[in-house]
Amino acid sequence: MTLFEEVPVTTTDEIPVRRVEMRVNGETRAANIEPRLLLAHLLRNGLQLTGTHTGCDTTNCGACTVLFDGQPVKSCTVFAVQADGHDITTVEGLATASELHPIQEGFKDEHGLQCGFCTPGMMLSAKALLDENPNPTEDDVRWALSGNLCRCTGYQNIVKAVLWAAEKLRHDAPADAPADDGGEA
Amino acid sequence: MFPSRFDYKSPTSLEEAISLLSAHEDAKVLAGGQSLIPMMKLRFAAPAMLVDINNIPGLDQHGAQSDGSYRIGALVRHADLEKSKTLGDHQPTIAAAAPLVADPIVRTRGTFVGSVCHADPQGDWASCMVALDGSIVAQGPNGRRTIAVDEFVAGPFQTVLAADEIAVEAIIPPASGTRKGGYLKLERRVGDFATAGVALSLEMSGSTVAKAGIGLTGVGSATISATEAAAALVGSSLDDATVDAAAEAAAAATSPRSDHRGSADYKRHIVATFVRRLLAQHQPAEAKVA
Numbered sequence A: 001m002t003l004f005e006e007v008p009v010t011t012t013d014e015i016p017v018r019r020v021e022m023r024v025n026g027e028t029r030a031a032n033i034e035p036r037l038l039l040a041h042l043l044r045n046g047l048q049l050t051g052t053h054t055g056c057d058t059t060n061c062g063a064c065t066v067l068f069d070g071q072p073v074k075s076c077t078v079f080a081v082q083a084d085g086h087d088i089t090t091v092e093g094l095a096t097a098s099e100l101h102p103i104q105e106g107f108k109d110e111h112g113l114q115c116g117f118c119t120p121g122m123m124l125s126a127k128a129l130l131d132e133n134p135n136p137t138e139d140d141v142r143w144a145l146s147g148n149l150c151r152c153t154g155y156q157n158i159v160k161a162v163l164w165a166a167e168k169l170r171h172d173a174p175a176d177a178p179a180d181d182g183g184e185a
Numbered sequence B: 001m002f003p004s005r006f007d008y009k010s011p012t013s014l015e016e017a018i019s020l021l022s023a024h025e026d027a028k029v030l031a032g033g034q035s036l037i038p039m040m041k042l043r044f045a046a047p048a049m050l051v052d053i054n055n056i057p058g059l060d061q062h063g064a065q066s067d068g069s070y071r072i073g074a075l076v077r078h079a080d081l082e083k084s085k086t087l088g089d090h091q092p093t094i095a096a097a098a099p100l101v102a103d104p105i106v107r108t109r110g111t112f113v114g115s116v117c118h119a120d121p122q123g124d125w126a127s128c129m130v131a132l133d134g135s136i137v138a139q140g141p142n143g144r145r146t147i148a149v150d151e152f153v154a155g156p157f158q159t160v161l162a163a164d165e166i167a168v169e170a171i172i173p174p175a176s177g178t179r180k181g182g183y184l185k186l187e188r189r190v191g192d193f194a195t196a197g198v199a200l201s202l203e204m205s206g207s208t209v210a211k212a213g214i215g216l217t218g219v220g221s222a223t224i225s226a227t228e229a230a231a232a233l234v235g236s237s238l239d240d241a242t243v244d245a246a247a248e249a250a251a252a253a254t255s256p257r258s259d260h261r262g263s264a265d266y267k268r269h270i271v272a273t274f275v276r277r278l279l280a281q282h283q284p285a286e287a288k289v290a
Ligand SMILES: Cc1cc2nc3c(=O)[nH]c(=O)nc-3n(C[C@H](O)[C@H](O)[C@H](O)COP(=O)(O)OP(=O)(O)OC[C@H]3O[C@@H](n4cnc5c(N)ncnc54)[C@H](O)[C@@H]3O)c2cc1C
Pocket: A059, A060, B028, B029, B030, B031, B032, B033, B034, B035, B036, B037, B038, B074, B100, B101, B102, B103, B106, B109, B110, B111, B112, B113, B114, B115, B117, B118, B120, B122, B123, B124, B125, B161, B165, B166, B167, B168, B191, B192, B193, B194
């Protein structure tokens, strides 16, 4: 041996990796991820579903809201690994190939957006509300959206958009459809 | 923002979770994650291992027990309490506070028990627990123990839980009489912590107060139990003089700081006003006239 011999780098820190499988907008998706990956980043960067926006990244604004088993969550504050085996709905899951969802139509018709940054989160909070309560009052809508911040609209038209969508959904629903009890245990 | 690297386990039984906590140094329990994940993202917390308790069955129930106590499991979310149709009949203080904790999205994940474990002096649930004389049941390798909330919280963001103990449920003891109460919180906007908050619990024997508890949020370096104010109520029928004395005593028990939420004087004033408002809801008609 000479005075110097280069050796291969070894590390004792093993990077933990988990395989996860979840349903995203009805499709099964699987990935190998580090546990510290946030759900918002898996959706945006991993699955290229960039409709989910990150506004504050500090759990305050609600722009990153997605549905986790039908309930709104801030995807910047849930680890992706926690979604293993669960159902995630993002804004991309609202429309079908040919038709906008009534909530999206409502935002269009009632001018419920300006810059659009808060809109995906607003629409998913609205969806969770309307799934549970198809006939909300204006106060119910304001209450359900109170965790979603909007810097542009002053909220007035967002509330109108959701009430518009509620009416459209009630109108579209077959009259004899059983009322959804919102899954109360 | 990304938290620093950690390993993750999601056990499906309490026993497995406890042995993971015992086996790993620097492991932390992950419940709703609505306090822990923001802290990890800011790197105020950097546990080496997270033990996620969300997949453990049986922890998501709350309800009145045959002995009159009320139990809230470790995975009962703020929203479960907010949406419950029966909670208000048994626990009016908790039912009044549930819609005022955080915002609707945080409430779908955050848990009652996790909030008490987080021991934030600004937390709304700790004040309810103090007013109601609640306890936490902790399970560790050697079984379970029940810890009264005033002993459980050791300081800001500190509890007496051992590293391998999990808080499995909160217990509110049975009422000696008819339970009444409420919670009032002043917040600058939805999702803000309290400028000031008051939790009131009354146990009534007819129109006489048999037992009372008052917990104060956000008006000191810890959750405050306003014991003198509560003692002033016992034996009374909530006449105006008693209500005034309790309001003054509650305000005197605070040590608020002037900050971006308001001046110390303002917060003290709010506490006295909230005590009066909460008690007014339970004053008999004739006491109000007197
Ligand atoms: C935007 C925002 C606004 C908020 N506003 C309010 C508010 O107005 N009032 C209020 O009271 N709170 C508020 N919170 C905090 C919220 O209520 C949290 O849900 C709560 O503080 C923690 O509960 P968690 O289940 O999310 O716990 P986690 O974040 O999962 O855990 C918090 C801590 O407790 C420990 N822990 C949790 N559960 C257990 C257990 N069963 N056994 C042992 N240790 C455990 C964890 O290890 C961690 O140290 C707010 C949070 C956010 C993000």
